[in-house]
Structure formats: structure tokens, C-alpha cells
Amino acid sequence: MMMPDPIVLAVAVPAVLFAGISKGGFGSGAAFAATPILSLVVEPLVALGIMLPLLMLVDVVTVNSFWKRWHLPSVKVLILGGLPGVAIGAYLSQVADADVFRILIGALSLAFVAYQLARARGWLNIPDMAFSPRWGLFTGMTAGFTSYVSHAGGPPVAMFLIGQGMTKTMYQATTAITFWGINIMKFVPYAILGVFTAETLLIDVWMAPVAVAGAYLGIYAHKLVPERIFFAITYVLLITTGSKLIWDALT
Numbered sequence: 001m002m003m004p005d006p007i008v009l010a011v012a013v014p015a016v017l018f019a020g021i022s023k024g025g026f027g028s029g030a031a032f033a034a035t036p037i038l039s040l041v042v043e044p045l046v047a048l049g050i051m052l053p054l055l056m057l058v059d060v061v062t063v064n065s066f067w068k069r070w071h072l073p074s075v076k077v078l079i080l081g082g083l084p085g086v087a088i089g090a091y092l093s094q095v096a097d098a099d100v101f102r103i104l105i106g107a108l109s110l111a112f113v114a115y116q117l118a119r120a121r122g123w124l125n126i127p128d129m130a131f132s133p134r135w136g137l138f139t140g141m142t143a144g145f146t147s148y149v150s151h152a153g154g155p156p157v158a159m160f161l162i163g164q165g166m167t168k169t170m171y172q173a174t175t176a177i178t179f180w181g182i183n184i185m186k187f188v189p190y191a192i193l194g195v196f197t198a199e200t201l202l203i204d205v206w207m208a209p210v211a212v213a214g215a216y217l218g219i220y221a222h223k224l225v226p227e228r229i230f231f232a233i234t235y236v237l238l239i240t241t242g243s244k245l246i247w248d249a250l251t
Helices: 007-024 032-037 044-067 072-095 099-120 135-148 154-162 168-192 200-226 227-249
Strands: none
Touching: 007 032, 007 044, 007 154, 007 168, 007 200, 032 044, 032 135, 044 168, 044 200, 072 135, 072 154, 072 168, 099 154, 099 227, 135 154, 135 168, 154 168, 154 227, 168 200, 168 227
16 A cells, blocks of 8 residues: 655644544543644645544544433434535535634634633523524534534534533534534535545545544543543533634634
């Protein structure tokens, strides 16, 4: 089997490992950061093509590990909303500037963390939000769109789920199966647009063991980390993700 460019592999290994750990144990969080990291050494479209099959592989491992521990009503509306979101992403990515949406999602992510911090400190006395099918459908559509254009659907889903006061495991399981569904939706339009090539497939073959290892490391970390620390890490990942989305859009 041919070996990809060693420089590409050197960058891909930590990026894919980080994505696997993030998706495997801490929601989708900052897993999208693997794509811009890879974009340092390959074209952005190539980076998207490399990451999607690897993210789908991580999804399979993670969903199996958290099987049926999700919040089913949230899963249904998020995946249902994700379908038009992916379709909108496939269309608008060809005709509109996705940076506007990156800034919006990034700003909302930072605002949500500030809101949760204010509640935790007692500055705001607001109870957890009740499950809302309409809000869930809108969140799923937003996640489907941002996931399509940059694999960055994690922040809106995190805001929707954490806002309901879920436990860390229910949050993780719900996130895992939601993006399992959304990533499957993305595969067909990606294939039609020619995102997958012999180059991306070769790199995926080399990176598959790294992705699986990252997923299992994330699952192991999820079991060890106390709930309070888990959500603290999740908020840090949201801040990182939101800031990176804004930075990518502005630069």
C-alpha cells in the first residue's frame, strides 16, 4: 500500500486523534478543529473529504458504546431538522458565504457559555429549559448546515442539550447518535460533489486506527471524569470551537 505524504500524516495523526477523543467522550465539541488543522497541509475541500469517513467511523464506535442511553425525543427532532439543514448547506455552500454563519454560531457558543456561567454563579436565576420540539428542529437544521460546510455542528446541539439539564452520559449518547445520522446524510452530496478521491481514501486507510483509538480514549475518559468537570471541559471546548469559528470567518 502506498504511503501518503509524511508531512500530511504528521499533521493528520494528532488532528484525527483529537477529533476521536472529543467525539468519543465529550460530545462533538471541538472535533471540527481537525478540519482546519488538516487544511494547513491540504486543500480545505480535501480536508473535508478526509475527515467525514473518519468521523463516521468514530460515530459507529461511540454510538455502540452509549447504545440507547440517549434522549430519544431530542434525537428525533435533531436528526429530522438535520435533513433540510444538510440540503441547505449543500446549496448555500455553492452560492453563499458560509463565514457569516460561522460568526453567528461562534458568537452563540460564547454567549451560551457566559449564560451557563452566570447561572452557575447565581447571577441569573433561570431554570433549565424544557424540551421543545420546535427549538430542536431549528437546532437540528442549524447543526446540519454548519456540519455540512465545516463539520462544526457541535455547538448548536450542545446548547440545545445542555440547556435541558441532561446528565453527561445522556448528553454524550444523544450527541453521538445525532451526528451519526447527520454525517450519513452528508455523505451522498459530498460524493456527488467529488469530495472523496483516491488521495482522501488512502489517508483515511492510514488514519482509521488513529480515529478508533481516539474514540476509545474519549469513551474511557468519559467514564473517569466527574460530571462537573465533564461539563467544565465541554464549556472549554465550546469556547475553543466558537472562537475558532469566528477566527476562521474573519481571517
